[in-house]
Amino acid sequence: MHFDEQKPLDRVLNDLFAHYRANVADVSKITDALLKNEVVSAQADIVNDHIAFRTLGVPHLGIASFEKIFLHYGYVRRDHYYFEGKKLDAYWYAPPSPNYPRIFVSELQVAALSKAAQAIIHRYTDPITADPVDQLDLADGNAVAEFLQRPLWALPLAAEYEQLLEESEYAAWVIYNRYYLNHYTISIHELKEGYDTLEAFNAFLEGIGIKLNRSGGKIKTSADGLLRQSSTVSALYDASFADGRVLQIAGSYVEFAERSPLPAYQHLPKAQLEPKHRRDGFETNNADKIFESTYTQQIKGDQ
Ligand code: OOG
Ligand code: NI
Secondary structure, eight states: OOOTTHHHHHHHHHHHHHHHHHHHHHHOOOOOOOHHTSSSGGGGOOOOOEEEEEOSSSSSHHHHHHHHHHHTOOOEEEEEEETTTTTEEEEEEOOSSSSSSSEEEEEEEEEGGOOHHHHHHHHHHHHOOOOGGSSSTOOHHHHHHTTTTTTTOOOOOOOHHHHHHHHOHHHHHHHTTTOOOEEEEGGGGGGGGGSSSSSHHHHHHHHOOOOOOTOOOSSETTTTTTTEEEBHHHHHOEEEOOSEEEEEEOOOOOEEEEBBBOOGGSSSOGOOOOOGOOOOSSSSSHHHGGGGGGGGHHHHOOO
């Protein structure tokens, strides 16, 4: 993945990736092993299937605010997904051209949480009285890149983070990590033979010491069998809170997607397959388990 810095979208994506790569050790670990094994000849040869962000469903924030950035760059909102147990909504966005990643944006249904959890979240988000994206010049890629790293609310207290974590791991993740890129996703089907199935790729990952999310099994499969996904579990990092306490909390993770050809194109040889011939979109039951890549049970659980 590497884009021409002239365009604001390219600038934004490159900057998001640079921060993500600097903060998530598994990104370089996986890239270096792919280079060493001559699976790819450069980082730019790795196809990024999609990137994902998390948001809070409160006034002036959430999907309605966040999506304006990428709609401006020509992304198109597609299907809605609902996660009852996790109290989340999500949409995916189709890119302006196939060389850009899809985007998956989720939002916490804050009003569905306990009064105590809502009070913690509102203590930080209530001072935001206008949509911060409306104050941005979206044509300025540097300004948008900077916005996506900027804290929009104050640092919480460690006890507030811990209280949110008890009720919604997603809420705790967003209150601290905000709009940081949650994951990028390697398109496994684009890799060379021997690495282009999730079974083979997961074996390669475990061989270099990567820990995979086991919620619902390591490979999550859509009902039609054509979208298969797996992911790492987030590493813990030292996070300083407003009261000076430091907690080890979940950061971002890496995902892997294998999109098979749609039935009408299954006769085509691999060299002739284009992205439009393959299963598009997402799958609620896969996503429900992928979210848990930042959950304590996946991170702390052994085996
Ligand atoms: C997103 C989880 C869902 C997918 O590809 O289905 C997802 C998240 O963890 O924020 O990425
Ligand atoms: Ni994903």
